[in-house]
Amino acid sequence: xxxxxxxxxxxxxxxxxxxxxxxxxxxxxxxxxxxxxxxxxxxxxxxxxxxxxxxxxxxxxxxxxxxxxxxxxxxxxxxxxxxxxxxxxxxxxxxxxxxxxxxxxxxx
Numbered sequence: 148x149x150x151x152x153x154x155x156x157x158x159x160x161x162x163x164x165x166x167x168x169x170x171x172x173x174x175x176x177x178x179x180x181x182x183x184x185x186x187x188x189x190x191x192x193x194x195x196x197x198x199x200x201x202x203x204x205x206x207x208x209x210x211x212x213x214x215x216x217x218x219x220x221x222x223x224x225x226x227x228x229x230x231x232x233x234x235x236x237x238x239x240x241x242x243x244x245x246x247x248x249x250x251x252x253x254x255x
Contacts, residue, residue: 157211160201161229167251168199169244172215172222174206180221183238190244197252227251 160168171187173180191200205212205220215224215231225233225247233247 157208160199161226164199166197166199167225167227167232167248168201169194169248170224170226171200171202172205172212172217172220172224173202174204174220176206177220179238183221183223186239186241186244189241190248193241193245194248194252198248225251 169187169190171180171183173184187200187202190198194200203211205217215222215234219236221238222234222236223239223244224231224235232251235247
């Protein structure tokens with residue numbers, strides 16, 4: 148779900164993304180994470196070209212999870228210009244996520 152030109156590091160992604168970044172912190176063993184996964188896919192499709200969507204597996208990338216003090220999953224956040232501008236723990240509906248994204252992304 149990352150844009151076509153994949154950056155090699157997290158910091159590179161943060162500094163080169165032309166659009167806000169929606170990050171989904173998740174793990175394979177997390178039931179609510181699996182429940183929100185289809186919603187994240189729909190968000191990626193609906194906001195294609197206007198939003199970068201990234202899934203971060205907290206078991207595979209604990210250093211990134213630690214950097215943002217992730218204590219429960221799923222945790223969603225929007226990062227714009229390297230700064231976290233929105234953060235929410237728990238599975239949310241498409242509408243609830245879209246409402247937050249629309250604060251930072253221009254209309255199609």
